[in-house]
């Protein structure tokens with residue numbers, strides 16, 4: 476498993492500019508973006524993920540897309556966006572070094588948890604600003620990542636979480652169940668093993684995992700603990716067993 480950490484300037488900007496992004500990467504960023512919104516509202520709606528709003532103003536999306544892309548190119552040369560990219564590049568270098576130092580050990584431990592041989596595979600990781608939140612497997616070849624290091628080995632553990640989404644991409648099980656199993660395996664078990672301390676569902680002041688999955692995970696937890704003690708079972712078999720139970724949990 477090889478991870479390649481990449482910088483894509485337009486993506487980094489749009490991620491920071493997106494409607495779902497409420498935090499500032501640094502002070503002054505909101506003032507900068509607000510100024511752009513005032514000057515080019517329709518293009519900004521389009522670029523920030525509100526394409527339906529210009530549509531209501533009877534704007535042509537084709538024309539808008541062309542104008543927006545031109546503006547995007549221009550904005551890459553502003554001091555604010557240059558700073559955003561520079562800080563992300565620095566974070567990328569740190570992340571690569573961190574993964575080179577600890578990634579292999581984490582994957583060996585992950586393999587012990589899931590008891591499935593990891594495939595030889597190259598994955599591209601597109602990095603975003605470290606003060607903002609991002610983390611997703613877009614498809615079986617691409618992960619997007621950028622997040623504050625909330626606790627020890629945060630990035631290492633969540634990169635393994637995203638790798639698990641890729642490994643289970645074609646698994647025929649509902650996504651909620653699959654996601655809960657991934658969180659038990661990586662956010663919790665792998666975290667505790669790598670950090671040599673900690674407990675399930677909580678790390679210091681932080682709740683671990685998606686709030687929406689917590690109930691399901693707690694229901695699965697006793698079975699998960701049993702699974703960990705049965706070295707002859709692997710994750711695929713655990714998934715099969717859980718599939719049958721999920722409907723009951725969700726009631």
Ligand SMILES: [Zn+2]
Nearest residue numbers: 636640654657
């Ligand atoms: Zn996930």
